[in-house]
Amino acid sequence: MTNDITSIIAECIAEAVGEPVDARLTVPEVPEFGHYATNIAMRLAAARGKKPLALAGELAAAIAKNAPAGFFGKVEAAPPGFINFWLSKKTLQNELARVARDRKFGAGNIGAGKKVIVEYSSPNIAKTLNVGHLRNTIIGDALANIFEILGYRVIRWNYLGDWGTQFGKLIVAYRRWGDQAAIGEDPIEELQKLYVRFHEEAKTDPELERQAQEEFRKLEAGDAENRKLWEQFRSRSVEELKGAYAALGVPDFDVWVGESFFEGELKKIARELLERGIAERSEGALIVRLDEFNLPPALIEKSDGASLYLTRDIANLAYRLKKYKPAKILYVIGNEQTLQFEQLFAVAKKLGMDSAELKHVKYGLVLGESGKKLSTRAGRTVSLKDAILKARTLARQIVGEKARDLSDAEKDEVAEAVGIGALKYNDLRENRMTDIVFDWDKMLDFTGDSAPYLQYTYARLKSVLRKAERSAARRSFAGLDSEDELALMRKIFGFPNAVARAGELYATSILAAYLYNLAVAANKFYETTPILKDESASRRASRLALAAIAARTLADGLALLGIKTPERI
RNA sequence: GCCCUCGUAGUUCAACGGAUAGGACAUCUCCCUCCGAAGGAGAAGAUUGAGGUUCAAUUCCUCACGAGGGCACCA
Numbered sequence: 319m320t321n322d323i324t325s326i327i328a329e330c331i332a333e334a335v336g337e338p339v340d341a342r343l344t345v346p347e348v349p350e351f352g353h354y355a356t357n358i359a360m361r362l363a364a365a366r367g368k369k370p371l372a373l374a375g376e377l378a379a380a381i382a383k384n385a386p387a388g389f390f391g392k393v394e395a396a397p398p399g400f401i402n403f404w405l406s407k408k409t410l411q412n413e414l415a416r417v418a419r420d421r422k423f424g425a426g427n428i429g430a431g432k433k434v435i436v437e438y439s440s441p442n443i444a445k446t447l448n449v450g451h452l453r454n455t456i457i458g459d460a461l462a463n464i465f466e467i468l469g470y471r472v473i474r475w476n477y478l479g480d481w482g483t484q485f486g487k488l489i490v491a492y493r494r495w496g497d498q499a500a501i502g503e504d505p506i507e508e509l510q511k512l513y514v515r516f517h518e519e520a521k522t523d524p525e526l527e528r529q530a531q532e533e534f535r536k537l538e539a540g541d542a543e544n545r546k547l548w549e550q551f552r553s554r555s556v557e558e559l560k561g562a563y564a565a566l567g568v569p570d571f572d573v574w575v576g577e578s579f580f581e582g583e584l585k586k587i588a589r590e591l592l593e594r595g596i597a598e599r600s601e602g603a604l605i606v607r608l609d610e611f612n613l614p615p616a617l618i619e620k621s622d623g624a625s626l627y628l629t630r631d632i633a634n635l636a637y638r639l640k641k642y643k644p645a646k647i648l649y650v651i652g653n654e655q656t657l658q659f660e661q662l663f664a665v666a667k668k669l670g671m672d673s674a675e676l677k678h679v680k681y682g683l684v685l686g687e688s689g690k691k692l693s694t695r696a697g698r699t700v701s702l703k704d705a706i707l708k709a710r711t712l713a714r715q716i717v718g719e720k721a722r723d724l725s726d727a728e729k730d731e732v733a734e735a736v737g738i739g740a741l742k743y744n745d746l747r748e749n750r751m752t753d754i755v756f757d758w759d760k761m762l763d764f765t766g767d768s769a770p771y772l773q774y775t776y777a778r779l780k781s782v783l784r785k786a787e788r789s790a791a792r793r794s795f796a797g798l799d800s801e802d803e804l805a806l807m808r809k810i811f812g813f814p815n816a817v818a819r820a821g822e823l824y825a826t827s828i829l830a831a832y833l834y835n836l837a838v839a840a841n842k843f844y845e846t847t848p849i850l851k852d853e854s855a856s857r858r859a860s861r862l863a864l865a866a867i868a869a870r871t872l873a874d875g876l877a878l879l880g881i882k883t884p885e886r887i
Numbered sequence: 888g889c890c891c892u893c894g895u896a897g898u899u900c901a902a903c904g905g906a907u908a909g910g911a912c913a914u915c916u917c918c919c920u921c922c923g924a925a926g927g928a929g930a931a932g933a934u935u936g937a938g939g940u941u942c943a944a945u946u947c948c949u950c951a952c953g954a955g956g957g958c959a960c961c962a
Contacts, residue, residue, distance in 0.1 A: 357905055360942070370942075398942075400906065442962070483961060531960090577962090603960055613958095614890085620960040627962050654956050656891050682892070683956065691956075720925065736925090747911095748900060751892050753955050759912085760899070764925055766911040767900085774925045782922050819903095831901070834910080841926065850922045887925080 323413060323811060326389065327354055327403060334380035335362065353404055360399040370399025377401055410807050411795040417810070418793040418867050428818060429470030433642055436462045436472060438650035439563075439571070442479035443555035444488055444509040447562050447702040449756055450652070450684045450692055456742045456880055457681060458650040459568045460826045463878045468821045473642060474569070478576025480552050481630060484513070486534030489547055490526060491516040505554040535624050538581065552578075565706055567738055567880060580633035584625040587633055588618055596668050608664045616661040631662050632669075639673055648824065650679045653751060679824045682753040692756070700756055705741060712762050713737030713770075721887060728886075735882040739769030746879050747834070749827030767834050769881050772872060775837040775844075777887045779869040782849050784885075786862050797857040798864060802843045806868055809839040813871050817878070826879060833875045840868045 332339050335358060359374035366373060374395035381401065382393040391406040438458020441451050458474075466472045491512040501508045520526040537544040556574070563570065588604055591597035597606045602621030608614070618629050638647060649659060659678040666676065686692050692699050714733035721729055744761050748754065764770040798807065816832035819825075849861045873883045 355906085357943095360905075364942075396906080398906075479962060481962095487961095601959075605959070612890090615959065617959045622960080624960080626960070652956090653892055655962080657957055658962085660891085680892085685955075716925075720923090722923085750900070752894085752900090753892080754899090757899085763912070766925095768911085768925085770925055771911095774923080778923055778926080785922065827901085831910085838910090844922080845927045848921070886923095 323405065323409070324354075324815065326386070330381045330384045331356060331358060331377075333384045334377050353402060355400050355402050357400055359395070359401060363399060371395060371397055374399045374401050405808075407799050407804065410804060410811075411798065413811065414795045414807050414864075414867065415793055418795075418863060427469035428821070429465060429468045432470055432645035434465050434470045434472055434646040434648065435475050435638055435642060435644045436465065436648045436650065437475045437477050438462070438648075439568075440477040440479060440651070441559065442484065443559075443576075444484075444506065444551045445513065446506050446510050446699075447559070448692060448699040449702060449705050450699075452566075452702050452705065452741065453681065453684055453745045453754075454650055454652065455563075455566065455568055456745055457679070457826060458648075460746055460829075460879050461648065461650065461679065461821075461824060463880065464817060464821045464826075464829065467817060467878060470646075473573060473644070474571045475573045475575070476571040477634065478556075478574065478578075480555075481577035481581065481625075482627065483531060483534045483624075485537055485544075485548055485551070486530035486532065487516045487526075488513060488551065489533040489537070489544055490529050492547065505551075506558050509551060509555075531622065531624070535622055538624055548578075562702060566702075567882065575634075577627070577630040577634075580630045580637065581625075583633040583637070584619075584629050587629060587636075588625075591618060591669075594669075596665075606661075606665055606668070608661060611660070611664040613657070613660055613664055616665055628658065628662060628665075631658075632665060635662070635666055635671060635676075636669075639671055644674045646675045646677065648677050648679050650681075653680045653682055653753075656680060677824065680751065682751050685753050685755045705761070706738065708758070709737035709741045709762060710734055711737075713740070713764070716764060717887070724886065732884045732887050735884050736764065736770050736773060736887060739773060739876075739881040740764055742879065742881055743769035743772070743830065746826040747830035749825045769876075770887075772833055772837050772876060773881075773883055773887055775840050776869055776872045776876075776883045777885065778844060779840060779865045779872075780885050782844075782865055783862060783869070785850060786858075793863055794856075795860050795863060797854070797860045800847060802839075802846050803861070803864060806836075806839040806843045806864060809836045810867060810871050812836070813875065816875075829875060829878060833872060833879075836868070836872060836875070840865075840872070843868075 328339060339358060359377055360370045363370040363373050368376075378393045378395045378401045381403075382390060385393070388406055389409050391404040393401065393403050396402055436458055438461075439451065439455040441447055462472045462474050488509060492509075495512060495515060497508065516526060516530070533544060537548055560570070588597070591606060592604065597604050597618055599605075600615070603617055604619035605615040605617055608616060616628055617626055618632075619625060635647070638644060651659070656678065659680075663676050663678075666672070683691060686700070710733055713736040714729065717724075717729045717733045717736065721732060724732065740763070741761060744763075745754075747767065795807065798804065812832055813836075816829050820827075820829040843864070847861060849865060850858065852858050852861065876883050
């Protein structure tokens with residue numbers, strides 16, 4: 319997916335400079351029509367013993383000479399030493415016609431069919447999903463989509479938290495206070511209540527923690543009764559999770575392999591680490607020292623022989639490398655687990671497991687309205703179910719007021735697309751590593767930089783296209799030359815770069831910001847430029863074509879973010 | 888104590904080391920007898936502090952201050 323215009327510009331620059339240059343680094347866009355700029359002269363001025371502005375002038379002349387005839391409208395140097403390029407109108411019109419004809423942008427293939435495993439969502443079973451999982455799940459889904467379109471073979475992996483001491487806790491709590499009837503009705507809700515109660519009571523009764531560790535040890539040792547309980551907890555949870563993903567409109571995962579899957583491998587790993595002298599005994603536990611990485615020791619096995627999260631992650635990594643031979647593994651997991659992954663990657667290096675690029679795609683926490691961490695243990699969460707319900711209800715109310723000529727069933731459908739879209743976009747537009755404070759008002763704001771704004775823009779364009787006579791939109795953009803038309807055309811060209819950059823930086827926000835700016839340009843075009851009402855038939859056709867390609871780009875981009883675009887809202 | 892994030896207008900988020908720091912929400916003005924006002928046009932408002940590197944620092948380095956998270960038997 320390369321943008322041909324930027325490649326051509328890069329070639330012209332390289333020829334003028336006399337050495338290869340990186341197109342992305344030297345051709346940042348400038349927010350004016352058809353205008354690109356480079357700072358190459360300032361970078362080279364010192365090395366060539368020239369003043370930046372003088373060098374820029376020389377290079378500008380050379381670049382203009384190197385370019386295909388009629389490609390640039392103007393090339394000139396500007397203080398303190400930038401070189402500015404304006405594409406000719408002809409160039410823009412021809413390029414857009416090509417895109418419209420091919421129905422896609424340049425057929426680049428950054429991924430080249432390489433495999434990438436994207437691990438995301440990864441909830442703990444026996445716990446309800448909360449708004450923290452929302453952030454994780456939709457970022458993972460969007461990144462998976464982006465890598466797919468960049469030409470990678472993507473494996474979507476839900477690494478369930480279905481093993482560990484928490485199940486010891488749950489078993490203890492279930493035996494003490496469990497209510498079979500309540501569990502039959504709403505299993506996950508009930509299990510979560512038990513979990514919360516366990517932590518409350520454990521504050522005054524330390525014996526509980528000890529018992530929980532013992533029960534988990536028994537589970538790991540194959541105790542039949544504990545095993546049966548665990549299986550029950552697990553299957554109920556998976557059922558409920560699938561429902562939640564469907565409600566969110568997130569496609570199913572390719573792999574649902576969780577921590578318990580590696581149960582059988584753990585002893586082997588521990589033995590191998592010990593035999594190779596990588597791990598050692600310390601205070602009865604098995605650890606790997608990571609002094610050379612400037613990290614605290616990693617705990618592989620507890621003193622009672624039970625496994626830990628990290629142990630299972632090592633097993634998982636080994637399994638993935640062997641079975642899938644991926645080029646990359648993305649771990650989409652919160653900031654707070656940074657140390658864990660630094661340790662995992664360090665141990666992997668010691669073990670020589672380096673055939674794939676490992677990347678912890680981290681992001682800030684979702685904090686409660688108090689500014690503190692949302693905690694399941696303390697019973698302080700906002701459930702995903704509530705968030706979805708609230709978003710949908712509000713959206714339905716607004717759609718009821720605004721959407722004309724839609725049946726009730728259509729309104730329901732639109733409300734879902736708008737409500738869930740708003741929820742998703744609210745997270746995806748932000749790339750900050752900063753923790754975000756959960757805020758209903760912000761999440762349910764349907765104006766401004768929001769999914770409904772983008773969806774509205776799309777629906778508006780489609781409305782015009784519906785009203786036009788069939789096939790009136792030809793693929794010629796010859797008549798388009800107003801500032802707003804050209805600004806929109808230029809914005810549309812930004813799509814491939816936005817997608818490529820979003821993938822490169824693992825940042826959905828880059829794509830979201832691009833789409834917002836595209837919508838702004840589309841709305842301005844719509845506002846200032848008559849489409850159906852223009853008296854010239856050929857200009858009508860060109861403007862319809864522009865509206866069509868803008869709408870399609872918007873829809874394609876939103877689809878990558880997992881957001882639907884109803885034809886009418 | 889050590890480590891990871893982060894500090895930009897009233898709020899919330901942008902800005903490959905580049906040109907006049909850009910949006911959204913809230914506030915204040917305008918625009919529905921022109922294809923959908925979930926829209927458009929305009930006003931006002933910000934880089935925590937001190938050093939350093941650089942032709943150029945919101946961005947990189949050091950220190951201080953402030954916020955959140957993590958640091959051996961949780962995940």
